[in-house]
């Protein structure tokens with residue numbers, strides 16, 4: 158992205174505790190603290206009525222039978238939505254409503270995914286190549302990661318199966 | 332775009348009156364009322380705090396020494412901004428401030444263009460291929476095309492020169 162205002166990376170060590178298979182996590186981390194995803198954004202302001210836009214790129218990979226994924230969050234102003242738009246690769250948006258309903262939106266190039274107000278959201282790279290998406294959200298949204306930490310993650314886990322992926326219960330969820 | 336909620340096209344006849352060279356316009360129109368640009372959008376609502384996202388594609392072309400371009404508008408809620416992000420091709424965003432200052436942002440793949448609150452904006456395809464951009468703006472922005480019509484267009488025209496483009500005064504501007 159040219160004309161962006163910021164960039165950050167998340168490494169494997171930043172994602173400690175997210176995955177069920179802690180042995181596989183430790184083994185992969187021992188190979189090196191690789192970048193799992195990075196975000197380049199354009200953030201004109203954080204005022205109501207303004208908009209933040211960015212590009213996120215996530216590497217392909219697995220930890221046990223789980224795919225590389227983002228930590229997941231809800232917006233600090235929880236009624237603020239978000240729009241994702243696929244650019245490259247194949248991913249999922251894992252969405253969880255305030256009353257615990259899970260929805261999965263498959264995202265490929267040119268796919269729109271709308272994150273409705275109040276829904277927790279996380280992206281998952283289920284492909285063999287980088288997952289690249291653009292996103293935009295109201296500039297006053299903010300992010301709250303604590304809701305995920307307090308509940309032991311999201312209600313379900315996306316896990317790899319022979320022909321793709323399926324959902325299982327997250328046994329750490331409280 | 333998959334999962335979009337709407338689509339529209341603008342044809343040459345919809346752009347009557349925008350161009351200085353009316354003879355060239357009439358000659359091109361006589362060849363057929365071609366689609367000049369189309370927009371596919373995702374519009375979850377028109378409420379404050381929501382966001383509209385879309386993809387716009389504009390054909391390459393010229394009318395006299397002017398490039399194919401959009402009509403231009405200001406937002407009905409004029410303090411609402413917009414973000415464009417280049418996908419394919421080469422274009423310009425022509426921006427005009429409330430006191431008549433013109434700014435031009437060149438847009439190629441992965442270029443961000445921010446349209447600040449209160450600025451009139453129009454996109455121009457200066458290349459030989461389709462110009463494709465994504466855009467997003469606050470869902471309550473609205474569009475006002477009358478400001479352009481009342482003033483005889485924008486203050487400047489983008490015109491082709493040997494090595495690219497330049498700005499000239501729009502003699503219809505009042």
Ligand SMILES: [Mn+2]
Pocket residue numbers: 230231232239278294
């Ligand atoms: Mn978000």
Ligand SMILES: [Mn+2]
Pocket residue numbers: 404405406413452468
């Ligand atoms: Mn606009």
